[in-house]
Amino acid sequence: MVGRSERESILRGIRGAKRLQRDLRLDVGASRAQRVDVFGCIARSGATLMFQPLEPLLGAFIREEGVAGIILSTRRPLGMQRFTAAHELGHLVLGHDPHADDEGILRRAPWASDGARAPRVPPEEREADAFASYFLLPPYLIKEQMELRGWEPRHFAQPATVYQASLRFGTSYRATVFALEREHVIGRSLGQQLRSAEPRDLKRQLLGDYALKNAQRVDVWHLTERDEGAVIEASRDDLFLLRLKEDSGSGYVWTFDELRDAGFAILRDGREPVPEGQLGSPTVRRVLAHAERPLAGLLTLREVRPWAPDDDPQLLTLYCKTATSDEAGLFEPQREELLAAS
Numbered sequence: 001m002v003g004r005s006e007r008e009s010i011l012r013g014i015r016g017a018k019r020l021q022r023d024l025r026l027d028v029g030a031s032r033a034q035r036v037d038v039f040g041c042i043a044r045s046g047a048t049l050m051f052q053p054l055e056p057l058l059g060a061f062i063r064e065e066g067v068a069g070i071i072l073s074t075r076r077p078l079g080m081q082r083f084t085a086a087h088e089l090g091h092l093v094l095g096h097d098p099h100a101d102d103e104g105i106l107r108r109a110p111w112a113s114d115g116a117r118a119p120r121v122p123p124e125e126r127e128a129d130a131f132a133s134y135f136l137l138p139p140y141l142i143k144e145q146m147e148l149r150g151w152e153p154r155h156f157a158q159p160a161t162v163y164q165a166s167l168r169f170g171t172s173y174r175a176t177v178f179a180l181e182r183e184h185v186i187g188r189s190l191g192q193q194l195r196s197a198e199p200r201d202l203k204r205q206l207l208g209d210y211a212l213k214n215a216q217r218v219d220v221w222h223l224t225e226r227d228e229g230a231v232i233e234a235s236r237d238d239l240f241l242l243r244l245k246e247d248s249g250s251g252y253v254w255t256f257d258e259l260r261d262a263g264f265a266i267l268r269d270g271r272e273p274v275p276e277g278q279l280g281s282p283t284v285r286r287v288l289a290h291a292e293r294p295l296a297g298l299l300t301l302r303e304v305r306p307w308a309p310d311d312d313p314q315l316l317t318l319y320c321k322t323a324t325s326d327e328a329g330l331f332e333p334q335r336e337e338l339l340a341a342s
Helices: 004-023 029-033 038-044 078-093 123-136 139-149 153-157 159-169 173-182 188-195 199-207 257-261 332-341
Strands: 048-052 059-064 067-073 099-101 220-223 231-234 239-246 253-255 264-271 283-291 296-304 314-322
Touching: 004 078, 004 123, 029 139, 038 048, 038 078, 038 123, 038 332, 059 078, 067 078, 078 099, 078 123, 078 173, 099 123, 123 173, 139 159, 153 159, 153 188, 159 173, 159 199, 159 220, 173 188, 199 220, 199 239, 220 231, 239 253, 239 264, 239 296, 253 283, 257 264, 257 296
Parallel strands: 048 067, 220 239, 231 314
Antiparallel strands: 059 067, 059 099, 239 283, 253 296, 264 283, 296 314
């Protein structure tokens, strides 16, 4: 049960998130369907953003001589970094005192004590939790992404779907479960079940017998035709599993020259077995790839007849971008701005 003071803290955090979304125009037009650029929002809010190899801290909000700053650890996956960034941004926007945060912000629910024995959360932390959850995962973003991907509430009964949704939202698996529960896409009982799943196991299930060397930091993007036009903001070590329907019976094949030209190495390439009794049906091309250099731009893959490549090709267009938040130093756009001014 959420107490009165906790409810007030939650509502204050949500109001702060809504206000900033409105001020930065994140809730209008095409922005409604795009993951929130929380690092850019920190810069737009007037704070300096720095990445450092903090341990065990995840991040901190500081203020010296009237100048605000946020520090994030380089030693956590992108989804955790982004939630921490939103939490520290909440401290800034809501006028809180400087504060440092550890992994406790990831383990608790953003809106209520997660269980009767959970320690009480200070009001300012509850406000920052609620701010971060709502700022990164507002209702309109969840709705827009569900429509784009063809997801219905029943699909989120599968931890694998929640994990892939978390990558597209740019949040951790656990934060995504809490947000889906907050918006009543799933019920509390299902939310508790989903939180028992481990993302590292979901990644290994996707890869089969391919060895995953760093299950904490490396994510596995499962990409299909449903991802047409998607923005893929991945960490530099992430893997990409493309499963694309291929009408090989009519002579069509997917070409991956564009993938190689964009800087990807193809680790595996094959076709899934055709179910018995369905010979002649489209097959599923299964390609596992890894980016060998930073990505920044459009990638278009084509399913074509090799002898007539321009004859009604099927296209899959993605905007791929590599996150650089594992590098210590000033946030790259702010660093470039300082260099330009010097």
